[in-house]
Amino acid sequence: MTSTRPAVLLVVVLGLMALPLTTSNDYYLDIIVQIFLWGAAATAWNLLGGYAGQFSLGHAAFFGIGAYTSSLLLTGARVSPWLGMLAGALLAALFALVIGYLSIRLRGPFFTLSTIALTEVLQILAIHWRGLTGGSEGVSLPNAASVWTMTFDGRRTYAYVGLGFLLLAVLVSWLIERSRWGYYLVAIREEEDAARSIGVPVLGVKLGAAALSACLTAVVGTFYAQYVLWIEPAHTFSIDISIQLALMVIIGGLGTLLGPLIGASLIIPLNMFLRAWLGAAVSGLYLVIYGLVLVLVVLYARAGIVAEVQRVMRRHPVPRQSPA
């Protein structure tokens, strides 16, 4: 694991801050908001999946808990989504602790299976517990721009709020990457038994990573709900969201600080362009391409795009002087 240098990080942050100023086209601003939004969620996924090597396909559950908690508090009790966001994050963390305690002793694919099953159950509950969740029709959120309701007029404002959440997620990852705890996570990923034998408190570390990852994912879920202003179980709790997060991180580089953001920056525009280009007539075709990309990346570029590019460049260094 090579940590990202502060100077690089500074340049990236400044670049991201300038990005929403480069366009006032709503379509492009939407792409930017979505890159920040999904980049933040993917960074949260990376804490558990990338650093700790616990591959969850159940993060839609945490995303959905965040989205539903703040939305229901807003529509039902007029609670600001900023507070609802905290409630959702807390609930998601609690949920991750309970579920994690049950399933985290499972390794590899069995952990992944249990996370899929868990999300399915939440989706079923969200559909059938109509009194609370509004059932399949979902929840519509009021469209009245104000900071208190985390609803804004222009997409540029959304972009900056989204950037705030992205930077929060990256900052948390950066702090963890440099801490003793971060090394624990990597030790568990690389060799769980060896880590335990040298005294890494495996269960506690895994649970902590799951709770933190769930927390951040739920926060992004709230932001998503306030951006789209409509949530429904079939999408918010779908395995597609979980797969998308994993795909972004795997493409960008598992267990790297900026990998998730790089993955999101590749996948989101690809997704938008393919959808616009292919149109509704062949809905699903872009997901076929997603799936193919996922298979190809895990088979041939496991370390992620960034590392592969670096590897190729190291093997074929760019000549400094043109050969005479």
Place this chain on the structure above:
Amino acid sequence: MIFVELVLAGLMLGGVYALISIGLTLIFGVLRVVNFAHGEMLMLGMFAAYWASTLGGLPPYVTAVAALPLFALFGWLVYRLIVRRTLGMGDVVQIFATVGVGVVLQNAALVLWTGDFRTIRSGYADAVLRVGGIQVSVPLLVAFAVAIGVSGLLFLFLNRTLEGRAVRAVAQDPISALALAIDTDRVYMRTFVLGVCCVGLAGVLLAPSYPIFPAIGLSFGLVSYVVVVLGGLGSMAGALLGGFVIGLIEVLSGYFLGTALKQAIYFLIFVLVLLVRPQGLFGQRGAETMGFGKIA
């Protein structure tokens, strides 16, 4: 009387679940790969039955036999192109390669055949057999009988033939099997093809009883994972028994608690099994964490 009917229906359904799960447990037991695209392969089987019936007028029970070479070819392709490259690799590769295959299959079906719910129009889709006031669905009865038959054949194959012994040898210790001149790659390939054929067959047999649409694989896939974990990973007998248990629970809970929550109940069982007996009913202790097990 209603209770007897429910139990029979549960056992029938359980037989079908067992048939779906046998392929999964076989592949896992030998290749140590969890096939995350299992449900999507089932969906392909259902569509095969649908198109054979709609375009060719073939009843699903003819398709069940006629489509086997197709399933085998498909399984061979997936093994050659993808699964073979994931053997012995880390979790990322093993999990997300088949997850990707599942995404591709489900959405290719969506692109090709749209998301509409389809049903096979045939006289016997809701045919029932009445014996002394007890009703049994004929398609489910057939599926049940085939599930039992296929498990029996697989059991004989694994225990009585040289080929089958080679499969079990590879499941127990691939390195020693290699040292005994067993072509492990071929065994892996054949096992995977066999597993895909089982799940394809299950799809064809389920087609008359369920709506057919691209996303149906997920829920059946999840059921088969629960069955396999309950029965014990890599265990044939476990898959059969796990299938019956889940089938019974689904029918009984559907009747007494309403169909909405039956999947929530699967998960509850899943969690309970993991807490109380993580190796499953027939699995070896530690299989759920280490991935060891013996087949049959």
